[in-house]
Amino acid sequence: MTRGKTLAAAFVVSAVGLGFIAAHEGTLLTAYLDPVGIxxxxxxxxxGVQLGQRASFEQCNRLLVLDAGVAGKAVxxxxHVAITQAQYDALVSFAFNVGGDAYCTSTLARxxxxxxxxxAAAQFDRWVYAKGRRLPGLVKxxxxxxxxxxxxxxPQEV
Structure with missing residues (x-):
């Protein structure tokens, strides 16, 4: 194995990874419809979310850890190859957003x-659409x- 890399099963999402997800998802204590109506x-x-539902910051933090853990299990x-913690965090963020099954069947994973x-890295750029619409937030x-x-x-050879 390359130095600093290990199999994904050995990782848990880092504080940096959780912060990354939170920064991109945002946190709202009242249920809302996301850009595609979920x-x-x-x-x-x-x-199980229903419009009108409310949560506390503590509940939201627990749900973030739980949902990131589900995404991490899919990753x-x-x-099946050794990766770094940063790669794992990026993949967990990706799977958190698109779903574990979508990650598992993606060309990125293949x-x-x-x-x-x-x-694999180039494949991230393809996942910027939601229901056929290119979303600036997903591009970023x-x-x-x-x-x-x-x-x-x-490093790539030149």
Missing amino acids: PTICTGHTA ARCT RLNAGDCWG RRAEERRMFETGCE
């Missing part, structure tokens, strides 16, 4: 597992996830 509360939490289950770190998030992920790729 009832959401707290920091991107969607399971661990579907990533390329990463084939050993093509840079090819994916660019930042890609930069975080690329810190673990070996």
